[in-house]
Amino acid sequence: MIAVPGFIESINDDVEQLMFKFGNCRPRAYSMKQKGLERLEILKQLHQETGLPVRYVYTAYDTIKALPPHVTFGGLKLQRLRETGRITREEYHVRRNSMLACRGDRSCKGNHCLRIEDNSSRLRINIGMHQWTHVPLLIPEKYRERYAPLLDGSKPYTIILRRRLDKRGYDAKIIIPIEVPTAPEPERVMPLDINSGHVDFAIVDKQTQAPRVFGKINCSALLDAGRGKKQLLTHKLVNKVGNIAKHYRAEVIAGKLKTLHCKGHRRTNRKAQGMNQYRMREILRYKLPLRGIRYRDMSEGYTTQVGRKLSRPLGLDAHKASAYAFAIKVIDYASFTFLRSVRADDEDGIQSAWLNEGSELTALRQATRLMYNEASTTDAEATPKFLGKGGGLMCEPFQTHILQVKV
Numbered sequence: 001m002i003a004v005p006g007f008i009e010s011i012n013d014d015v016e017q018l019m020f021k022f023g024n025c026r027p028r029a030y031s032m033k034q035k036g037l038e039r040l041e042i043l044k045q046l047h048q049e050t051g052l053p054v055r056y057v058y059t060a061y062d063t064i065k066a067l068p069p070h071v072t073f074g075g076l077k078l079q080r081l082r083e084t085g086r087i088t089r090e091e092y093h094v095r096r097n098s099m100l101a102c103r104g105d106r107s108c109k110g111n112h113c114l115r116i117e118d119n120s121s122r123l124r125i126n127i128g129m130h131q132w133t134h135v136p137l138l139i140p141e142k143y144r145e146r147y148a149p150l151l152d153g154s155k156p157y158t159i160i161l162r163r164r165l166d167k168r169g170y171d172a173k174i175i176i177p178i179e180v181p182t183a184p185e186p187e188r189v190m191p192l193d194i195n196s197g198h199v200d201f202a203i204v205d206k207q208t209q210a211p212r213v214f215g216k217i218n219c220s221a222l223l224d225a226g227r228g229k230k231q232l233l234t235h236k237l238v239n240k241v242g243n244i245a246k247h248y249r250a251e252v253i254a255g256k257l258k259t260l261h262c263k264g265h266r267r268t269n270r271k272a273q274g275m276n277q278y279r280m281r282e283i284l285r286y287k288l289p290l291r292g293i294r295y296r297d298m299s300e301g302y303t304t305q306v307g308r309k310l311s312r313p314l315g316l317d318a319h320k321a322s323a324y325a326f327a328i329k330v331i332d333y334a335s336f337t338f339l340r341s342v343r344a345d346d347e348d349g350i351q352s353a354w355l356n357e358g359s360e361l362t363a364l365r366q367a368t369r370l371m372y373n374e375a376s377t378t379d380a381e382a383t384p385k386f387l388g389k390g391g392g393l394m395c396e397p398f399q400t401h402i403l404q405v406k407v
Contacts, residue, residue, distance in 0.1 A: 004147050005140065008138070011170075012125075018052075019097050022097070025056070029064050044089060056102055086170050101160040102159060103158045111159060115153075121137060122135070123135050123172070182292075184292070188249060191255075193300075194255065195319055197219060199219060199237065201218045204327035209328065209331055214324070235283060238287050239402075241295055256297050272401070282295075306322070
């Protein structure tokens with residue numbers, strides 16, 4: 001789906017009447033559905049009671065068919081304002097009935113009741129049987145140039161109109177279903193280690209498990225930005241991630257992390273929640289496939305602990321090493337679980353590793369493969385390479401680059 005924003009500058013009386021009918025149609029359909037009536041019977045009764053065109057009634061039913069029981073239309077906050085007398089009854093009905101929508105139809109030039117005309121500059125609104133009204137529609141120039149071929153009626157599009165609280169006009173959202181291009185099989189993976197104010201990543205080959213590039217995207221402005229500015233910065237961050245993944249032909253992987261109930265200091269919680277990770281993953285999920293980039297999210301459990309063990313031989317900070325550990329977890333989970341059971345002792349500057357008690361891999365030969373000798377650790381560019389399922393560590397020289405990107 002692609003959402004194109006638009007704006008209608010002034011209030012229209014015909015649109016207001018449609019919004020009140022549409023707003024009354026939704027709770028009525030919800031009540032009839034809760035009573036157990038069939039869909040066709042509900043649609044027929046609503047069309048007779050409200051007099052709305054059939055496609056408005058279809059859309060009103062689609063907006064309530066998946067709602068759970070005991071729903072407050074307009075929102076509980078608005079209802080509390082009316083109960084306490086802070087707003088009048090008329091204002092309550094105006095705010096509650098503030099939406100008009102119609103789903104798309106390819107056989108009717110994109111949309112039957114809300115149709116875009118005149119090179120995406122005008123909106124034709126069906127207000128009754130063979131009755132229409134026309135209002136100017138403002139679409140940002142960059143969206144108009146990019147999506148004009150999709151708004152000529154060749155594809156169906158759904159339009160949602162919402163009245164602004166200041167009553168200066170209507171916000172329009174044009175939803176266009178498109179076919180997502182099939183992404184080729186990626187050669188590398190790009191796990192994201194999302195932290196407070198920055199996102200670290202590592203690009204790793206799937207075949208050799210060798211790191212190609214480590215990087216960091218600075219986005220500290222997200223922590224103190226307002227709602228609108230935060231959304232803009234999040235989209236810019238996703239675009240940076242997409243540019244890097246497209247260049248290196250990598251699959252993007254983000255970790256699932258719930259920041260709603262962090263068990264830390266309130267200042268730490270504020271920084272963690274300021275990154276808005278859930279919204280970031282949502283944008284990654286729908287935006288990257290449109291560019292032909294594969295995306296998925298999975299658990300990043302224990303990647304930080306393994307990353308701390310790998311940070312010294314990699315010669316990187318713990319965040320970039322955690323991203324590399326995340327890549328190992330994605331490519332070869334057996335090697336990752338093996339690393340979880342390994343402990344490192346760096347007192348003499350020599351990377352020494354041994355297995356914890358209770359591990360299944362207790363053979364002496366497997367344990368000795370995990371040992372680092374002095375010749376290998378003296379090389380500043382030594383890095384571990386994982387061989388086989390649950391295999392050991394071997395140091396090999398490598399050359400990588402570290403990218404610094406700012407949003």
